Amino acid sequence: MVENAVLKSASPDRGGKPRLWFWTLPIFERFGCKGLFFLRKGGVSRGCCQGLNLGLTTGDQLEAVLQNRDRAVKAAKLGPYLPVMGQQVHGTRIEIVDQRDAGKGWRHPGSAWTGTDGLITAARGLPLAVATADCLPILFVDEQARAVGVVHAGWRGLLQGILSQAVLKFKQELGIGAERLWVAVGPGIGPEAFMVQGEVLARLRRHYPEAVRKGISPDCAGFDLGIAARTQLISQGIRKNQLVIIRDCTAGHPRKYFSHRRDQGRTGRMLGMVQINPG
Numbered sequence: 598m599v600e601n602a603v604l605k606s607a608s609p610d611r612g613g614k615p616r617l618w619f620w621t622l623p624i625f626e627r628f629g630c631k632g633l634f635f636l637r638k639g640g641v642s643r644g645c646c647q648g649l650n651l652g653l654t655t656g657d658q659l660e661a662v663l664q665n666r667d668r669a670v671k672a673a674k675l676g677p678y679l680p681v682m683g684q685q686v687h688g689t690r691i692e693i694v695d696q697r698d699a700g701k702g703w704r705h706p707g708s709a710w711t712g713t714d715g716l717i718t719a720a721r722g723l724p725l726a727v728a729t730a731d732c733l734p735i736l737f738v739d740e741q742a743r744a745v746g747v748v749h750a751g752w753r754g755l756l757q758g759i760l761s762q763a764v765l766k767f768k769q770e771l772g773i774g775a776e777r778l779w780v781a782v783g784p785g786i787g788p789e790a791f792m793v794q795g796e797v798l799a800r801l802r803r804h805y806p807e808a809v810r811k812g813i814s815p816d817c818a819g820f821d822l823g824i825a826a827r828t829q830l831i832s833q834g835i836r837k838n839q840l841v842i843i844r845d846c847t848a849g850h851p852r853k854y855f856s857h858r859r860d861q862g863r864t865g866r867m868l869g870m871v872q873i874n875p876g
Contacts, residue, residue, distance in 0.1 A: 601622065602622055605618070606619075606638075609667070609669075618636040618638040619672075624841065625871070629742040630745055630871065631673070631674075631874055632738060633870055634781075634783035634870075635868050635869075636853050637854055639668070641665060644657075646661075646855075652865050653705075654706050655864065655865050676722060677875060678700075678722050679703050680724035681701050681723065682702030682726045683702065683709055683712075683716055683727075684713060685713070685727070685749045687732075687754055689715075689754065691714070691715030691716065691763055692710050693716075693719075694717070696720050698710075703726075714748060714759060715762070715763050716747050717737070717744055717763070717771070718745060718873075719744045722873070723872060724870050725746065726870045727748065727869045728866040729847075729866065730847065731751070731848065731857045732749055732786075733782055733783060733826055734867070735747070735826065736870075737763060737767065740779060743771065743773060743873075744767065745872060746766075747871055755805070756801070761833050764830070775834030779839045779840075780835055780841070781840075782840070782842045783869045784867075785823065785847055787821070788810045790819075791820050792818065792819055794817040794818075801825070804825075823842050823844060827840060847859075847867075854867060
Protein backbone atom coordinates (compact mmCIF):
# COMPACT_ATOMS: atom_id res chain seq x y z
CA MET A 598 0.00 0.00 0.00
CA VAL A 599 1.44 3.38 -1.02
CA GLU A 600 1.35 6.09 1.62
CA ASN A 601 1.68 9.02 -0.75
CA ALA A 602 -0.08 12.19 0.38
CA VAL A 603 1.41 15.58 1.19
CA LEU A 604 -0.12 18.26 3.41
CA LYS A 605 0.09 21.72 1.84
CA SER A 606 -1.24 25.21 2.42
CA ALA A 607 -2.07 27.94 -0.05
CA SER A 608 -3.78 31.29 -0.27
CA PRO A 609 -6.45 32.06 -2.90
CA ASP A 610 -4.78 35.41 -3.56
CA ARG A 611 -1.37 36.97 -3.10
CA GLY A 612 -0.83 37.62 0.58
CA GLY A 613 -4.37 36.54 1.41
CA LYS A 614 -5.14 35.27 4.90
CA PRO A 615 -6.01 32.87 6.37
CA ARG A 616 -4.28 30.22 4.31
CA LEU A 617 -6.17 27.05 3.36
CA TRP A 618 -4.82 23.57 4.07
CA PHE A 619 -5.31 20.39 2.05
CA TRP A 620 -3.81 16.98 1.40
CA THR A 621 -2.43 16.59 -2.12
CA LEU A 622 -1.68 13.40 -4.06
CA PRO A 623 1.61 13.51 -6.00
CA ILE A 624 0.86 10.18 -7.70
CA PHE A 625 -2.27 11.71 -9.27
CA GLU A 626 -0.20 14.61 -10.57
CA ARG A 627 2.10 12.13 -12.28
CA PHE A 628 -0.92 11.02 -14.33
CA GLY A 629 -1.92 14.56 -15.33
CA CYS A 630 -4.66 14.80 -12.72
CA LYS A 631 -5.18 16.59 -9.43
CA GLY A 632 -6.61 15.12 -6.24
CA LEU A 633 -6.92 16.72 -2.82
CA PHE A 634 -8.70 16.61 0.52
CA PHE A 635 -9.40 19.91 2.31
CA LEU A 636 -8.98 20.42 6.04
CA ARG A 637 -11.13 22.81 8.09
CA LYS A 638 -8.25 25.27 8.54
CA GLY A 639 -8.77 28.69 7.01
CA GLY A 640 -12.04 30.03 5.68
CA VAL A 641 -14.49 32.61 6.98
CA SER A 642 -17.16 30.55 8.76
CA ARG A 643 -17.88 31.10 12.45
CA GLY A 644 -19.51 29.25 15.32
CA CYS A 645 -19.79 25.46 15.14
CA CYS A 646 -18.69 25.61 11.49
CA GLN A 647 -15.65 27.76 12.23
CA GLY A 648 -13.02 27.61 9.54
CA LEU A 649 -13.28 26.36 5.98
CA ASN A 650 -16.82 24.98 6.05
CA LEU A 651 -17.56 23.76 2.52
CA GLY A 652 -21.00 22.27 3.21
CA LEU A 653 -24.18 24.03 2.03
CA THR A 654 -26.56 22.08 4.28
CA THR A 655 -24.91 22.68 7.66
CA GLY A 656 -26.88 25.68 8.91
CA ASP A 657 -23.95 27.98 8.15
CA GLN A 658 -24.51 31.30 6.38
CA LEU A 659 -24.77 30.72 2.64
CA GLU A 660 -22.52 33.67 1.86
CA ALA A 661 -19.76 32.26 4.05
CA VAL A 662 -19.91 28.80 2.48
CA LEU A 663 -19.86 30.19 -1.04
CA GLN A 664 -16.89 32.39 -0.17
CA ASN A 665 -15.13 29.37 1.32
CA ARG A 666 -15.83 27.33 -1.82
CA ASP A 667 -14.53 30.05 -4.10
CA ARG A 668 -11.40 30.36 -1.95
CA ALA A 669 -10.84 26.59 -2.03
CA VAL A 670 -11.06 26.35 -5.83
CA LYS A 671 -8.68 29.28 -6.28
CA ALA A 672 -6.17 28.08 -3.69
CA ALA A 673 -6.04 24.60 -5.22
CA LYS A 674 -5.98 25.98 -8.78
CA LEU A 675 -8.89 23.86 -9.93
CA GLY A 676 -11.05 24.37 -13.00
CA PRO A 677 -11.67 26.17 -15.31
CA TYR A 678 -15.16 24.67 -14.91
CA LEU A 679 -17.11 24.90 -11.66
CA PRO A 680 -17.15 21.64 -9.67
CA VAL A 681 -19.98 19.11 -9.80
CA MET A 682 -21.55 17.54 -6.71
CA GLY A 683 -24.13 14.89 -5.91
CA GLN A 684 -26.90 14.92 -3.31
CA GLN A 685 -25.36 12.34 -1.02
CA VAL A 686 -27.81 9.86 0.52
CA HIS A 687 -25.60 6.93 1.63
CA GLY A 688 -26.65 4.96 -1.45
CA THR A 689 -24.82 3.47 -4.44
CA ARG A 690 -25.94 5.61 -7.37
CA ILE A 691 -23.02 6.78 -9.52
CA GLU A 692 -23.41 9.19 -12.43
CA ILE A 693 -21.13 9.98 -15.36
CA VAL A 694 -21.00 13.75 -15.91
CA ASP A 695 -19.43 16.19 -18.38
CA GLN A 696 -18.95 19.93 -18.94
CA ARG A 697 -22.72 20.45 -19.28
CA ASP A 698 -23.03 19.53 -15.60
CA ALA A 699 -20.48 22.09 -14.41
CA GLY A 700 -21.67 23.87 -11.27
CA LYS A 701 -24.42 21.42 -10.33
CA GLY A 702 -24.66 21.39 -6.55
CA TRP A 703 -21.93 24.00 -6.19
CA ARG A 704 -23.93 27.11 -5.28
CA HIS A 705 -27.35 25.59 -4.58
CA PRO A 706 -27.82 22.15 -2.96
CA GLY A 707 -31.05 21.63 -4.90
CA SER A 708 -29.14 21.61 -8.19
CA ALA A 709 -26.93 18.64 -7.19
CA TRP A 710 -27.37 15.23 -8.81
CA THR A 711 -30.34 13.74 -6.96
CA GLY A 712 -29.66 10.73 -4.73
CA THR A 713 -26.09 10.38 -5.98
CA ASP A 714 -23.04 9.35 -3.93
CA GLY A 715 -20.53 8.96 -6.75
CA LEU A 716 -19.49 10.88 -9.87
CA ILE A 717 -17.22 10.02 -12.79
CA THR A 718 -16.04 12.25 -15.63
CA ALA A 719 -13.80 12.14 -18.68
CA ALA A 720 -13.99 15.93 -19.09
CA ARG A 721 -10.75 17.85 -18.69
CA GLY A 722 -10.78 20.73 -16.21
CA LEU A 723 -14.07 19.64 -14.62
CA PRO A 724 -13.61 19.14 -10.85
CA LEU A 725 -15.71 16.57 -9.02
CA ALA A 726 -16.38 17.10 -5.32
CA VAL A 727 -17.62 15.00 -2.41
CA ALA A 728 -18.54 16.38 1.05
CA THR A 729 -17.71 14.53 4.27
CA ALA A 730 -17.44 14.97 8.03
CA ASP A 731 -16.66 11.38 9.15
CA CYS A 732 -17.54 9.25 6.12
CA LEU A 733 -14.74 8.52 3.66
CA PRO A 734 -14.07 10.75 0.63
CA ILE A 735 -12.62 8.46 -2.04
CA LEU A 736 -10.98 9.59 -5.28
CA PHE A 737 -10.32 7.52 -8.42
CA VAL A 738 -7.96 8.31 -11.28
CA ASP A 739 -7.19 6.42 -14.47
CA GLU A 740 -3.43 6.25 -14.94
CA GLN A 741 -3.94 7.21 -18.59
CA ALA A 742 -5.89 10.31 -17.47
CA ARG A 743 -8.99 9.34 -19.41
CA ALA A 744 -11.31 9.62 -16.41
CA VAL A 745 -11.53 10.44 -12.70
CA GLY A 746 -14.17 9.83 -10.04
CA VAL A 747 -15.31 10.62 -6.49
CA VAL A 748 -17.29 8.51 -4.02
CA HIS A 749 -18.86 9.23 -0.63
CA ALA A 750 -18.61 6.06 1.48
CA GLY A 751 -19.86 5.52 5.02
CA TRP A 752 -20.75 2.18 6.59
CA ARG A 753 -24.07 2.05 4.72
CA GLY A 754 -22.45 2.63 1.36
CA LEU A 755 -19.73 0.09 2.08
CA LEU A 756 -22.31 -2.54 3.01
CA GLN A 757 -24.16 -1.84 -0.24
CA GLY A 758 -20.97 -2.13 -2.28
CA ILE A 759 -20.59 1.41 -3.60
CA LEU A 760 -16.86 1.00 -4.30
CA SER A 761 -17.50 -2.18 -6.25
CA GLN A 762 -20.14 -0.28 -8.21
CA ALA A 763 -17.64 2.48 -8.97
CA VAL A 764 -15.01 0.08 -10.30
CA LEU A 765 -17.69 -1.66 -12.39
CA LYS A 766 -18.90 1.68 -13.76
CA PHE A 767 -15.41 2.60 -14.95
CA LYS A 768 -15.17 -0.74 -16.75
CA GLN A 769 -18.64 -0.96 -18.27
CA GLU A 770 -19.11 2.68 -19.28
CA LEU A 771 -15.56 3.78 -20.12
CA GLY A 772 -13.62 0.57 -20.72
CA ILE A 773 -11.22 1.33 -17.86
CA GLY A 774 -10.28 -1.77 -15.87
CA ALA A 775 -9.17 -2.01 -12.25
CA GLU A 776 -5.55 -2.51 -13.32
CA ARG A 777 -5.51 1.13 -14.49
CA LEU A 778 -7.28 2.71 -11.51
CA TRP A 779 -5.46 4.41 -8.65
CA VAL A 780 -7.49 5.22 -5.57
CA ALA A 781 -7.04 7.65 -2.67
CA VAL A 782 -9.02 7.28 0.56
CA GLY A 783 -9.20 10.53 2.51
CA PRO A 784 -9.58 11.21 6.24
CA GLY A 785 -12.59 9.67 7.98
CA ILE A 786 -13.62 8.66 11.46
CA GLY A 787 -11.31 6.07 13.02
CA PRO A 788 -12.26 2.86 14.84
CA GLU A 789 -11.45 4.33 18.25
CA ALA A 790 -14.23 6.90 17.76
CA PHE A 791 -16.64 4.92 15.55
CA MET A 792 -18.30 2.39 17.81
CA VAL A 793 -21.13 0.24 16.45
CA GLN A 794 -23.40 -2.29 18.07
CA GLY A 795 -26.41 -4.54 17.62
CA GLU A 796 -27.56 -5.46 14.14
CA VAL A 797 -25.24 -2.92 12.51
CA LEU A 798 -22.21 -4.54 14.15
CA ALA A 799 -23.45 -8.01 13.18
CA ARG A 800 -23.80 -7.00 9.51
CA LEU A 801 -20.42 -5.28 9.40
CA ARG A 802 -18.75 -8.25 11.08
CA ARG A 803 -20.19 -10.62 8.47
CA HIS A 804 -18.91 -8.55 5.56
CA TYR A 805 -15.71 -7.06 6.98
CA PRO A 806 -14.50 -9.11 9.96
CA GLU A 807 -10.96 -7.75 9.57
CA ALA A 808 -12.27 -4.19 10.09
CA VAL A 809 -13.97 -4.89 13.45
CA ARG A 810 -11.82 -3.98 16.45
CA LYS A 811 -12.05 -5.26 19.99
CA GLY A 812 -14.80 -3.36 21.76
CA ILE A 813 -16.07 -2.53 25.19
CA SER A 814 -18.42 -5.53 25.06
CA PRO A 815 -19.27 -8.44 22.73
CA ASP A 816 -22.08 -6.32 21.32
CA CYS A 817 -20.19 -3.03 20.91
CA ALA A 818 -16.96 -2.62 18.94
CA GLY A 819 -14.98 -0.14 16.90
CA PHE A 820 -15.20 -0.33 13.11
CA ASP A 821 -12.42 0.70 10.71
CA LEU A 822 -13.95 2.27 7.59
CA GLY A 823 -10.55 2.54 5.91
CA ILE A 824 -9.84 -1.18 6.24
CA ALA A 825 -13.32 -2.01 4.93
CA ALA A 826 -12.82 0.27 1.93
CA ARG A 827 -9.44 -1.31 1.20
CA THR A 828 -10.97 -4.79 1.40
CA GLN A 829 -13.73 -3.92 -1.05
CA LEU A 830 -11.38 -2.24 -3.51
CA ILE A 831 -8.88 -5.11 -3.49
CA SER A 832 -11.73 -7.57 -4.05
CA GLN A 833 -12.49 -5.69 -7.28
CA GLY A 834 -8.93 -5.94 -8.60
CA ILE A 835 -7.35 -2.76 -7.24
CA ARG A 836 -3.79 -3.66 -6.23
CA LYS A 837 -2.40 -2.59 -2.86
CA ASN A 838 0.26 -0.46 -4.53
CA GLN A 839 -2.52 1.47 -6.31
CA LEU A 840 -4.01 2.64 -3.00
CA VAL A 841 -3.26 5.77 -0.99
CA ILE A 842 -4.94 5.83 2.43
CA ILE A 843 -4.74 8.82 4.77
CA ARG A 844 -5.16 7.39 8.26
CA ASP A 845 -6.16 10.59 10.06
CA CYS A 846 -9.24 10.30 12.30
CA THR A 847 -11.65 13.20 11.76
CA ALA A 848 -13.14 12.81 15.24
CA GLY A 849 -9.75 12.80 16.93
CA HIS A 850 -8.41 16.03 15.40
CA PRO A 851 -10.90 18.85 16.08
CA ARG A 852 -8.54 21.58 14.86
CA LYS A 853 -8.00 19.84 11.54
CA TYR A 854 -11.34 18.27 10.66
CA PHE A 855 -15.08 18.60 11.09
CA SER A 856 -16.72 15.53 12.64
CA HIS A 857 -20.45 14.86 12.63
CA ARG A 858 -20.26 12.30 15.43
CA ARG A 859 -17.84 14.20 17.66
CA ASP A 860 -19.81 17.44 17.35
CA GLN A 861 -23.25 15.76 17.59
CA GLY A 862 -24.36 16.91 14.16
CA ARG A 863 -23.58 20.60 14.60
CA THR A 864 -20.54 20.96 12.37
CA GLY A 865 -19.27 21.80 8.91
CA ARG A 866 -18.07 19.70 5.97
CA MET A 867 -14.77 19.14 4.18
CA LEU A 868 -14.47 18.40 0.46
CA GLY A 869 -12.49 15.80 -1.44
CA MET A 870 -11.92 16.90 -5.06
CA VAL A 871 -10.42 15.47 -8.22
CA GLN A 872 -10.04 16.56 -11.84
CA ILE A 873 -8.21 15.80 -15.07
CA ASN A 874 -5.95 18.80 -15.65
CA PRO A 875 -6.94 20.97 -18.64
CA GLY A 876 -4.77 21.20 -21.73
